Amino acid sequence: METLIANLPEVFAGFWATIRLTVMSAVCSLLLGLLLAAMRVAPTPVLRGVATFYVTTLRNTPLTMVLLFCSLGISNVLHLNFSENPQMNGYWFAVLGLSAYTSAFVCEAIRSGINTVPLGQAEAARAIGLTFTASLRLIILPQALRTVVGPLGSVLVALTKNTTVVIVAGYAEAAFIMNELIYEGSGTVGIFLGFALGFVILTLPTGFFFTWLAKRMAVSR
Amino acid sequence: MKPQASILFDTPGPRTRLRNNVLTAVGAVLILGIAYFVWARFNEAGQFDPELWKPFLDPQVWQGMILPGLVGTLSAAALSIVLALVFAVVFGLGRLSDHWWLRWPSGMVVEFFRAIPVLLMIFFAQAGAFELFGYTMDAFYAVVIGLTLYNGSVLAEVFKAGVLAVPKGQSEAAYALGLRKSGVLRLILLPQATTAMMPALVSQMVIALKDSALGYIIAYEDLLNTGFRQLPASFHNLVPAAIVISLIYILLNLGLGYVATVLERRSRRSRKSSARPVTLATVGGGSGRGE
Secondary structure: OHHHHHOHHHHHHHHHHHHHHHHHHHHHHHHHHHHHHHHHOOOOHHHHHHHHHHHHHHHHOOHHHHHHHHHHHHHHHOOOOOOOOHHHHHHHHHHHHHHHHHHHHHHHHHHHHHHHOOHHHHHHHHHOOOOHHHHHHHHHHHHHHHHHHHHHHHHHHHHHHHHHHHHHHOOOOHHHHHHHHHHHOOOHHHHHHHHHHHHHHHHHHHHHHHHHHHHHHOOOO | OOOOOOOOOOOOOHHHHHHHHHHHHHHHHHHHHHHHHHHHHHHHOOOOOHHHHHHHHOHHHHHHHHHHHHHHHHHHHHHHHHHHHHHHHHHHHHHHOOOHHHHHHHHHHHHHHHHOOHHHHHHHHHHHHHHHHOOOOOHHHHHHHHHHHHHHHHHHHHHHHHHHHOOHHHHHHHHHOOOOHHHHHHHHHHHHHHHHHHHHHHHHHHHHHHHHHHHHHHOOOOHHHHHHHHHHHHHOOHHHHHHHHHHHHHHHHHHHHHHHHHHHHHHHHOOOOOOOOOOHHHHOOOOOOOO
8 A cells, every 4th residue: 555655646557647548539439439320330342341441340359459559550561650759659559549449339339220120210211201311310310329329338438448458569558557556565465455445436326327328318109 | 222212312314424533533642642651661661572471371470379379369258258247247237236236346347447448457457456466467357357348238238128129018918927026037038138139249350359459468378469569579571561461450350240240130120029129229338439
């Protein structure tokens, strides 16, 4: 415990980095995931095929590998970098890897949300003369988005926990700090419990909130 | 695919078909452009040199690096799934118990291990074993412990959902026949719950397999370590190695995913269980999706 208290500013800095990574990657992966989902339901086979390929690849590759590829492949082999500052560079590579990986799951969540809307709903919308955009806006999306809330919450919780893997891209977030503290001093149990508590505080309320929201917004069918 | 009505699009008429064809062409050009850009950049860096692919034709590279790594990955994932099942049965039953002093602690343990990152558990397993018992833990066991605790907690939820998915009439009928609580559980609920949870179990295997790559971080010799650190270090072929190694992971996981779908379809049809199959999505919370 003493090690934890003595290094409190570092611990908080670590969790602050975790939060920043989570929020930025969540925003990026939501945007990319939406684009992918739109491609996966598009009427053009080429776009569908490419999105399916992307999702299958990223979903079945370990996140550790995706992040390693970002730092080794893009940064070291291609010398493509975001910034001169190594700290900022590490941050953006971490965001890139996390969003590339998470967007595949976001896409699947959104797509399965669209698929839960019964075909009869769309047929009825067309039958009363609604145009494509109108039926999308008034009939399909309101139902689809509500079903997507729960799964997207799970994705966000998983993303929060996944930020720890960023350690392979060399960015200092909570797990990195924990590893450092463990090697510096003693009191491993206290350090672990402290960091675990930090993640419990971050993930449990998020999970509960989204479960509550999903229940509240559920469509009764 | 033949054009037909879907949830979003009506059966296309001639004008829509034309528009779709234009969209296809534009999309194809855009995507080919991006693909060419990526290819050109790596090509410039010399990553597509034929020399770099040669190691993958050399049986010694497979015997000395890739296969031992694969064995490392598979053994860590397999052992942790088996142990996770034991963990799941213990804590899943605990959560279903009628006694609060069993239910609450089990619930807390399961929620705790689901809420924290696997990497934290792996770090702690290794460092804690050394500090508390003076035991230098093999990276393999640290990975197995981390994966067991996490996957076990998720499977405990799956197991609970499986038992709860058995219709109430089943246990009521069993009680009416004069079976006791343990008998109902052992003879009626468990066999049906096991069938119902099979698809979720197989899907969880995919997650365990992917998460075993975390062992890379503590220098465990898994597929990622041998194929993506040692191999490119000796042959300087990072991109070919990335393609081959991720292909192995993808094929393994797709295979498992296929088994999960087949099992789900079978247990939906099967009359062995009156419970509906449990999938990871059913369990919700922090599990399954996005791992």
